[in-house]
Amino acid sequence: MRPALSTLCLLLAAAPLHADSTLRCGNLLVQPGDSASHVIGRCGAPQTRATSVEPVFATNRHGRTHQVGSIEVQRWTYDRGPNQFxxxxxxxxxTLQRIDFDY
Structure with a gap:
């Protein structure tokens, strides 16, 4: 195999797949970076919604970890109907950070 092609194959194999980076709501899409209000405007209210506050940690230059704050985390679930995950x-x-599907 030619070196350039070999390098390209290695890079593609190492690249993460982002197949779940968007969600289709009708003919509209939402994606990470969108606000919660934007998602509701496009997809409607979720079937379930859970909220929690999670600590944010940082490690200093001496290798010690300490809490530097907290973030509000919301987990929403959309039931997309029969034959869909x-x-x-x-x-x-x-802000939407991640979209996963129940496979």
Whole structure:
């Protein structure tokens, strides 16, 4: 195999797949970085919603970890109907961070 092609194959194999980086709501899409109000405007209210406050930790230059604050985390679930996987969305401080599907 030619070196350039070999390098490209290695890079593609190492690259993470982002197949779940968007959620289709009708003919509209939502994606990480969108606000909670934007998602509700496009997808409607979720079937379930849970909120928690989670600590944020940092490690200093001496290797010690300490709490530096907290964030509000919301987990929303959308039941997308028969023959479709449920969508689970994670928001941190009101911004969509992650979209997962129940496979």
């Amino acid at each position: 449920n969508a689970r969305l994670r928001f941190e401080d009101g």
